[in-house]
Amino acid sequence: MRRALLTPALALSLTACIAGPEAVPTASDAAVPESFLFAPEATPADEAQVAALLPDDPAFAALAETALAQNPTLGQAIARLDIARASAARAGAERLPSLGYDAGVQGSRTNINAPDNLPLETEQVAYSANLTARWDPDIFGRLRNAERAALLRIDAADADAAAVRLALTADIAGAVTDWRTLQAREAALRSDLNAATRLADLAGTREEAGIAPGFDRFRAETQAAASRSRLAALDSARAELLGRLVALTALPAGDVVAALELEDEADMLAPPPPSLPSVLVASRPDIQAAAFRLQAADADLAATAAQRFPRISLSAGIGLLAFAMGDIFDADSVVANATAGLAGPLLDFGRIEAEIDAGEAQTRLAFQQYRGALFTAFGEVESAYALVAAADAEAAATLEEAEMATRAANLADTRYRAGLDNFLTVLEARRVADASGDRAAAALGRAQRARVLLWQALGGSPLAL
Structure with missing residues (x-):
């Protein structure tokens, strides 16, 4: 009878399971552009070309190394990775x-007024010791x-930690670059x-000497006062950068300043490396996550x-059961059971x-x-390539302008000293040069x-710190 009831129930249960979930999109369904509009046309960049985008600065190397060891945000990301590993270990143990x-x-004690035809021991003591085993063979893969999902979340958490490292390194590189820029501006001013x-x-x-009006001196002193004002304005920007670096590195301000005092040898600007979207997809940690x-x-x-699908469970147990302490290890005290269940x-x-x-x-x-991460990355790379091109063009133009303005100021000064030009011409030429x-x-x-x-947008590169 039980077999007759169990067979239709199992068949009905399996019939309800035949229809699986609908088809869902995968990463391969996301379209990837074939090229970047503003990237140089060449072979894909290697890690050395990408790494060259970072400043070759001893202060950056020292601060980045410290930050990667003790930054609180990165510590949080690593803790989340440990949580994911523990969850995966728990899922595997299941x-x-x-x-x-x-x-x-x-x-136990029973009623002492038991019927005469049902003799019972009114008081009884039982001693037991058991070893049990349970297992779900997971026939249907739940x-x-x-x-597998827990293991993939480990990979996602690892990629998240890599993204934090990438952003942290880029932030420090940017702050050190801004600091060096302030130093260069201070020298110029x-x-x-x-x-x-x-x-x-x-x-x-x-x-x-009575050969020039006092107005000329006032205008020249005004020009000097303007330079002093711009120099004073740099201090506020420097204080802001110092605060950012303290937060990024978790170092005291004095240690950050000591690192920034390391001498930097100015290098030529590295050419922007070429890249392909397929390389970007493989390297950007946020896309991987x-x-x-x-x-x-x-x-x-x-x-x-x-x-x-039904769950099959297997369980077994073996133990000892005795009603007197001295009988616990007798052969007759051995008890055992085995169970196979289907639910x-x-x-x-x-509900399901x-x-x-x-x-x-x-x-x-x-x-x-995932598509959002893809196109965010593609947009950042396109923007970064265009920004590099525009910044290079601006830098070349301003350097040429500065060189020509300096030559004009020197020439005006020479002509003024020779009596061939007036002081206003010299002052204007000096203002433009400054x-x-x-x-x-x-x-x-x-x-x-x-x-x-651009380094950050391309997914970065390993740092030799």
């Missing part, structure tokens, strides 16, 4: 048999897919201040769908179906997040900053 033991002493001071002294000498989460969502969906949904009123629908939606969400030097230093800094952004 697929293995579980062994347990128990031991106990039980005392536990296997749950473990101090040179301007010295030139303006010499011009004011000359105007004062000519005023005392999104891809792993998409695969994990698909594995979760498979595990949810497996709930439609599955028969009529759940759509709703979970499958939610899993499908989660997978579609993960796919759109402004151009500051702009040239700032433009060179923006060109190097653009390379840091």
